[in-house]
Amino acid sequence: MTILIAGAGIGGLATALMLHQRGIKVQVIEQASHVREVGVGINTLPHSIAELAQLGLLPRLDEVGLRTRELRYLTRTGQEVWRELRGTHAGHDHPQFSIHRGRLQKVLLDAVIERMGPDAVKTGLRLAGFVQDEAGVSAHFTDAEDGCSSQTLRGEVLICADGIHSVGRRSFFPNEGSPSWAGVVMWRGAAEWPVWEDGETMAIAGGLGGKLVLYPIAPVHDGRQLMNWVVNIRVADASVSPPPPESWSKMAPLSKVLPYAKRFHVPGIDLEALVRGSGAIFEYPMADRDPLPRWTHGRVTLLGDAAHPMYPVGSNGAAQAILDARCLADLLAQAEHPREALYRYELERLPKTAEIVRTNRIGGPERVIDEVEKLSPAGFDDIDEVLSYAERQAIVKGYAKMAGFAAREKPQENSR
Numbered sequence: 001m002t003i004l005i006a007g008a009g010i011g012g013l014a015t016a017l018m019l020h021q022r023g024i025k026v027q028v029i030e031q032a033s034h035v036r037e038v039g040v041g042i043n044t045l046p047h048s049i050a051e052l053a054q055l056g057l058l059p060r061l062d063e064v065g066l067r068t069r070e071l072r073y074l075t076r077t078g079q080e081v082w083r084e085l086r087g088t089h090a091g092h093d094h095p096q097f098s099i100h101r102g103r104l105q106k107v108l109l110d111a112v113i114e115r116m117g118p119d120a121v122k123t124g125l126r127l128a129g130f131v132q133d134e135a136g137v138s139a140h141f142t143d144a145e146d147g148c149s150s151q152t153l154r155g156e157v158l159i160c161a162d163g164i165h166s167v168g169r170r171s172f173f174p175n176e177g178s179p180s181w182a183g184v185v186m187w188r189g190a191a192e193w194p195v196w197e198d199g200e201t202m203a204i205a206g207g208l209g210g211k212l213v214l215y216p217i218a219p220v221h222d223g224r225q226l227m228n229w230v231v232n233i234r235v236a237d238a239s240v241s242p243p244p245p246e247s248w249s250k251m252a253p254l255s256k257v258l259p260y261a262k263r264f265h266v267p268g269i270d271l272e273a274l275v276r277g278s279g280a281i282f283e284y285p286m287a288d289r290d291p292l293p294r295w296t297h298g299r300v301t302l303l304g305d306a307a308h309p310m311y312p313v314g315s316n317g318a319a320q321a322i323l324d325a326r327c328l329a330d331l332l333a334q335a336e337h338p339r340e341a342l343y344r345y346e347l348e349r350l351p352k353t354a355e356i357v358r359t360n361r362i363g364g365p366e367r368v369i370d371e372v373e374k375l376s377p378a379g380f381d382d383i384d385e386v387l388s389y390a391e392r393q394a395i396v397k398g399y400a401k402m403a404g405f406a407a408r409e410k411p412q413e414n415s416r
């Protein structure tokens, strides 16, 4: 059996490694001419790191990423709403990693090439369409540069791991239209920065309409480490159409971001200096799509952001793509017929990820900050008088349970 995977993002590459581990032949096809280290920070939760550990990748992740120790939720002005330990510090068997998205993708890509050879990933080819018959799928790819010349590849199954603008998804749901956008723009950047707190802590300040996310994404060298930041601001009405796909990951000038960044305060961080010190600032619309009724159509299915693009709250985008990969690889290795495997994969993964998409729309676990800011917009003397510990815990831990990463947590000594 040969499995075709369109897209060499984190979802596509993790799937390739897991299928190879189960003795299944894979061909990955990526539209970019070479896989560049694009993006900035990303968080991967313990249940997905368990899957990467199974692939033997933990030592590589430790070289380039950081084991997250603590998470703090703050108001926009820096008052603490919630604090908790993460990963192994919270009793999980595996760590949470804060990592540069491009470096995580490179760890996966290097492993694919080492284990399957350089031809396992064909680059510069864009999935354009496919036809399937009783015996397999013929997938058509155009040259991503000239858009004209084309190649057809044949496999028993096609997995479309081609991101939020997925061609596979569009071919099954041609009337779906653009991703949905609630008018929030995200600016992301990173700079080498003196170690903040213990060098393993992340902070999220502010609710959905105006939020700052801050976390280190690399080990410390000479007292400094790569500090990732994201500023999310609602700049337009939710009814406005999102920008077209070609302008999704564009550079933004410092002058555009700085006035927004100045709205936030995190104790111990000179945010203005951090933003000024970041070489490149990327601008993305914060978008998702409604959950689909189906992902699988015969021998073709969707995976990762192609299947369930979600708001980047609660650290679930990459994690859920990796969980999809594990589920699909197991089923393809076990099932009598690939169509049965793809059907069972959808049954298992679609409802779980649909619930995360919906919950992230109202802020995910970070909704606890929205609630506190709504109840006490001018700040507070005692957080427990605004929202009790039990109410805050119900929001944060309820999300962890729903997203499948709360099961083995032990009581934490320094949660408040």
Ligand SMILES: Cc1cc2nc3c(=O)[nH]c(=O)nc-3n(C[C@H](O)[C@H](O)[C@H](O)COP(=O)(O)OP(=O)(O)OC[C@H]3O[C@@H](n4cnc5c(N)ncnc54)[C@H](O)[C@@H]3O)c2cc1C
Binding pocket: 006, 007, 008, 009, 010, 011, 012, 029, 030, 031, 032, 038, 039, 040, 041, 042, 043, 101, 125, 126, 127, 128, 161, 162, 163, 164, 165, 166, 167, 188, 249, 303, 304, 305, 306, 312, 317, 318, 321
């Ligand atoms: C450029 C980029 C930057 C990002 N930056 C961040 C970040 O800084 N922080 C964060 O939390 N998340 C970021 N994300 C999102 C995050 O990577 C995903 O939410 C998550 O990892 C799930 O990944 P995925 O593999 O399903 O999709 P993606 O990561 O979107 O990967 C999809 C891959 O498919 C390729 N592709 C698309 N269309 C085709 C086609 N027709 N044919 C062949 N290949 C195709 C794309 O080039 C890409 O490599 C970024 C995504 C992208 C594409």
